[in-house]
Amino acid sequence: MTRSSATESTRVYRASPDPADHRLAHELAEAAGELLMGMRDELRGAELRAAGDRRSNQLLLARLAEERPEDAILSEESADDRSRLSADRVWIIDPLDGTREYAEPGRLDWAVHVALWSGGHLAAGAVCLPAADLTYSTWRPAESCPAPEDPVVLISRSRPPAVLEKLLAGWPATPRPMGSAGAKTATVLAGRATAYVHGGGQYEWDSAAPVAVAVASGWRVRRLDGSAPRYNQSDVWLPDMVICHPDAAPDVWAALDAAE
Known part of the structure; x- marks a missing residue:
């Protein structure tokens, strides 16, 4: 086996058998994206960057607490709860990827990331580009x-x-x-x-x-x-x-x- 062949997809991603996981990842990413787009009309510069990270994270945490209360979360914008290491399911989120680009008027190259890890593999995920009105996900590949x-x-x-x-x-x-x-x-x-x-x-x-x-x-x-x-x-x-x-x-x- 060569080094390159070690990247078989089953070693990285095994789809969750529950279609609701894929749909939830998609919907959460789009909900956070909608929030972030609205904030772009209200704030500017450093204030926008800080508020975007914070508010998007708050939205995602609140929705996951409601929709998947038993699951653990690893977020860029939250303290790392190490109990995730023994959890069966962990949501890995970046509430605002490309914070600098987000605060630059007119730029499209920023995103919201929502992924689910389960049983040693990624199991669902979504990437939303709100300013481009585009979402790719495991629900809609x-x-x-x-x-x-x-x-x-x-x-x-x-x-x-x-x-x-x-x-x-x-x-x-x-x-x-x-x-x-x-x-x-x-x-x-x-x-x-x-x-x-x-x-x-x-x-x-x-x-x-x-x-x-x-x-x-x-x-x-x-x-x-x-x-x-x-x-x-x-x-x-x-x-x-x-x-x-x-x-x-x-x-x-x-x-x-x-x-x-």
């Missing part, structure tokens, strides 16, 4: 589409991956900076980019929902070293991720393995 004719790789606006130069030496593509892991994942799922490569530091809530949605939609996922991402870990630091169109994955994986 992306439809298959061809990879772009001219390869495009999406990277962080502020922390481009150190491996980028070596990757492009083995797989020529046009790098394009963009905010929010969710926004980059949605762009790949829409067929407007070939891959999203991140290597500048992230946490579980940054990638859980994007990974769940990508795998459920048939796209390929791995870490830079070829291993499969793992969630609901004691250390929630998960600094790198690659999401790629399935047709391009062999070439991208080969270039990444050569770059390591």
